[in-house]
Amino acid sequence: MYSFEILDVGNPRWEELINASYIYDFHHTPFYHRIDNSYKSLLFVGQDKTDFVAIPLVLRPIEGTELFDLTSVYGYCGPISNRLDFSFSDGFLAFFKDKFDAYCLKNNIVSAFSRLHALIDQHTVFAGFGDVQLLNKTISIDLTLSLEEQRKxxxxxxxxxxxQLRKKGFVVEEAKSSGDIEQxxxxxxxxxxxxxxxxxYYFTKExxxxxLDNSQFKSKLLVAKYDGxxxxxxxxxxxxxxxxxHLAGTTEDFIRLTPMKLVLDEARLLGNELGLEYLHLGGGVGGSDEDSLFRFKSGFSKDFKQFAVWKYIVDPVKYGMLVEQNNVKDKESCFFPLYRS
Structure with missing residues (x-):
């Protein structure tokens, strides 16, 4: 009745499952898993007849040992499914956990960690399967509202x-030439x-x-120009x-005028035009109003979302051994896994 499989980024089924999901983000795609890290990426898939749950994770060696752990790519990831609310039976979720555990223990994997997606309600997958820790808030613009309601x-x-930026002659356009991208x-x-x-964060020009030219999701570079x-x-x-x-920047000479505000406003309009439901701005460094990045983003919306992470110790004995070997002083720290602190 149930099935379990593990896919790598070269397996076309990974992309098929992404496209069959009720909601997903570019962080889940095999392309992003190839481009964003130098380690092996895996998609853990559980199937219940026609329904599925899948968790993409990155396999990392633990230096100085023959052990490994699992983490997520940078950004907002966590599980995906063709079910909106991940409402699987307890029996299926127990099956998925058992199969996941068996693979990890067989392959010397000590722990698993994932940054979850603030727009996707993924928490039910992890009932009795590690811990979900609530961290900061993120900001999202609800694109299903009218343009006037959004701007309010x-x-x-x-x-x-x-x-004022528009009156001063700042304009926003999509960059398409290699010269604009390089600039x-x-x-x-x-x-x-x-x-x-x-x-x-110093990604290569390649x-x-x-x-900007991948086949698995659309991306656009919007630039603010002044006097060309x-x-x-x-x-x-x-x-x-x-x-x-995703990635953004402003020149030192214009940072006080904050032309990025105009870029975000134009992005919102583009999102509406494309029929999307959310413009997710992400969070700040600390996710509080005292955080300047969070304050900047929260100037566009009060639709705050909860960012959370999943922490799971697969092998408590080996995990404890690694913590001791690395002389971790603060064993009450929220950092995970502790042996990498």
């Missing part, structure tokens, strides 16, 4: 500043230097070109229902 949620100062990448790097970002020059820009992805704000 804008902070008053946002409305004024967006109008945006330079602005993105400049932004990463300004915020002292970790090396992880990454940007591949991302690009001064800010952001990549937006578009899947079945979700428009996602």
């Amino acid at each position: 949620q804008y902070r008053k100062s946002n409305k004024s500043e967006i109008n 945006f990448v330079d602005i993105y790097y400049e932004t990463m230097r300004r915020v002292d970002a970790s090396p992880y 990454y940007f070109n591949e991302f 020059q690009i001064v800010a820009g952001a990549i937006f992805t578009m899947t079945d229902k979700i428009m996602q704000y």
Whole structure:
């Protein structure tokens, strides 16, 4: 009655299951799993007749050992399904967990971790299967509302500043030429230097070109121009229902004028035009109003979503051994897995 299988990114069935899901994001696709990490990615699939649940995870070696753990790609991931509410029977979910455990134990996998998607109600999958920890809030614009209702949620100062940007001659357009893309990448790097970002965020120029020209989801680079020059820009992805704000940057000379506000406003209009349901802006660093990035995004909507993560210790004995071997001092820390802290 039930079945279980594990797919890698080269298996066409991965993409078929993505396309059959009720709702998904670009973070779930095999393309993103190939481009975003150098480790092996796996899709754990449980099937109950015509219904399925699938969890994409990345297999990482644990340095200095013959052990491994599982994590998610950067962004908003977690399980997908063709069922809106993941309302599977307890028997099926127990079967899925048993099969998952058996694979992990056989392959020396100690723990599993996933960042969950703030727009998808995935929590029921993990009942009795590890812990779900609620973290920060994210911000989403409800594109099913009328344009007027969406704009009513804008902070008053946002409305004024967006109008002023248009009056001053700022325009937003889709970047399509290689020159425009290259200019945006330079602005993105400049932004990463300004915020002292970790090396992880310095994606190669090839990454940007591949991302904007892949076959598994749509993506657009929207740029703000002033006097013909690009001064800010952001990549937006578009899947079945979700428009996602991905990578962005603004030049130092124009950062005080915040042309990114105009970019986001135009992205919202594009999302409506394409018939999407959400423009997900993501969260900030800490997800509170004191966080400047969160405050910037919350100026566009008060539709806050809950971001959460899944933590699961598959092998408690080996997990505890790794924690001791790595001399972890704060064993009460929320960091997971502790041995990587």
